Amino acid sequence: MTASVSKMTSLPHELVSQNKKPLLILASASPRRLELLAQIGIVPDRVIPADLDETPRKGELPRLYAKRLAHEKAALVASQCQEPALILGADTVVAVGRRILQKAEDEDTARRHLTLLSGRRHKVFTAIALYPSAILPDSHVSERIVESYVTFTNMQPHHIDSLIAQGDWRGKAGSYALQGAAASYIRQMGGSPSAVIGLPLFETAQLLRGQPSFRVV
Numbered sequence: 593m594t595a596s597v598s599k600m601t602s603l604p605h606e607l608v609s610q611n612k613k614p615l616l617i618l619a620s621a622s623p624r625r626l627e628l629l630a631q632i633g634i635v636p637d638r639v640i641p642a643d644l645d646e647t648p649r650k651g652e653l654p655r656l657y658a659k660r661l662a663h664e665k666a667a668l669v670a671s672q673c674q675e676p677a678l679i680l681g682a683d684t685v686v687a688v689g690r691r692i693l694q695k696a697e698d699e700d701t702a703r704r705h706l707t708l709l710s711g712r713r714h715k716v717f718t719a720i721a722l723y724p725s726a727i728l729p730d731s732h733v734s735e736r737i738v739e740s741y742v743t744f745t746n747m748q749p750h751h752i753d754s755l756i757a758q759g760d761w762r763g764k765a766g767s768y769a770l771q772g773a774a775a776s777y778i779r780q781m782g783g784s785p786s787a788v789i790g791l792p793l794f795e796t797a798q799l800l801r802g803q804p805s806f807r808v809v
């Protein structure tokens with residue numbers, strides 16, 4: 593597995609002894625996650641994407657895959673962090689039964705995903721994990737996994753072609769964006785809209801409120 597994270601500079605240890613608020617680090621390259629955090633008034637001190645091999649293990653179930661990746665992203669950044677910090681990792685997985693629809697690399701794959709999703713209900717699992725850096729006292733690892741479902745109406749090939757042409761499929765699990773043009777084909781959804789878009793806001797705020805060293809209003 594290849595893994596890398598940008599180098600961080602360390603801060604003086606007085607920060608810990610003075611019990612100052614730790615940094616919040618978002619371990620994600622997803623612009624959606626940053627926007628969603630901003631929606632609840634949270635601006636991370638740093639954004640440090642974790643560069644991981646995201647290949648599912650053979651036979652890995654979607655829920656466990658999402659959970660594993662959220663933990664791995666947060667743990668990787670935490671392991672290389674020299675400052676008192678809380679590190680938030682997240683992963684969103686679109687699943688049809690046991691089948692995981694990963695972010696498509698090309699239009700043909702995205703078209704296959706949308707064709708599969710057309711006229712049926714699927715699940716979206718988003719896992720979040722919050723890790724303290726080694727230097728942060730009185731903190732613990734915490735996690736939440738949120739299961740949502742989304743039902744697409746029947747889409748004709750020209751509807752799918754139009755979605756593909758608009759480009760929303762890029763970088764999205766399942767090759768669609770609930771927050772984009774695909775919404776005009778989504779008959780129903782249940783669970784957490786913010787989780788489908790990448791970060792369950794209620795659960796994220798819960799995790800942060802549960803950390804003694806971090807205050808969220």
Ligand SMILES: Cc1cn([C@H]2C[C@H](O)[C@@H](COP(=O)(O)OP(=O)(O)OP(=O)(O)O)O2)c(=O)[nH]c1=O
Nearest residue numbers: 620621622683684764765768769770788789790
């Ligand atoms: C289903 C769905 C997914 N998505 C996005 C959220 C995530 O950014 C992405 C799922 O891929 P992820 O691997 O969870 O996240 P990422 O690769 O964007 O970022 P990182 O791994 O660095 O944290 O799909 C939407 O924006 N809208 C949707 O409706």
